[in-house]
Amino acid sequence: MSVSRRAIWFGAFAAMAGPALAAGGGSQQAPATRQERLTSAESYLPMPTLSAGVLQRQSTQGTLVVDMGLDIPDEELRRRARLNQPRIRDALRTALATYANTYYRDRSAPDPAALSRLMQQAVDRVLGASGARLLLANIIYQRRQA
DSSP: OHHHHHHHHHHHHHHHHHHHHHTTTTTOOOOSSTGGGTOOOTTEEEOOOEEEEEEETTEEEEEEEEEEEEEOOSHHHHHHHHHTHHHHHHHHHHHHHHIIIIIOOTTSOOOHHHHHHHHHHHHHHHHTSSOOEEEEEEEEEEEOOO
16 A cells, blocks of 8 residues: 555656746746747837738738837836837838838839838927837748739
8 A cells, every 4th residue: 555655646746847847947947928039128029920011003012010029228218118109000010011011112122221211200200309229030931922
């Protein structure tokens, strides 16, 4: 009887210790999201991936997809940005749509300077102050298949 109790205790201990050992002893865990893998800086505020259709000549030519985040060193401004994230996302979507339909031309490379200028102005307008810096991670143009 005592052997089976030991086996049960050992099995229970192994079951609890297995996930902890697999996670590297519990000291570090893998990031939960793709955005968290970009940086571990406290001042970084990740934004969701945004996309906008490129409309030219009365039809959709493709889609612009942008990955980004905000670097906000000022703690009070970062708190305000977290509280206003829905408004910031809306302003960024509007800026991306404006760029995609006004400035971008099909079959050309996207202009990161023009796009970031429009998006930076949108963020500053929502926050009411400068101090949040837009950081672009990816700009992808996907052409529509004919």
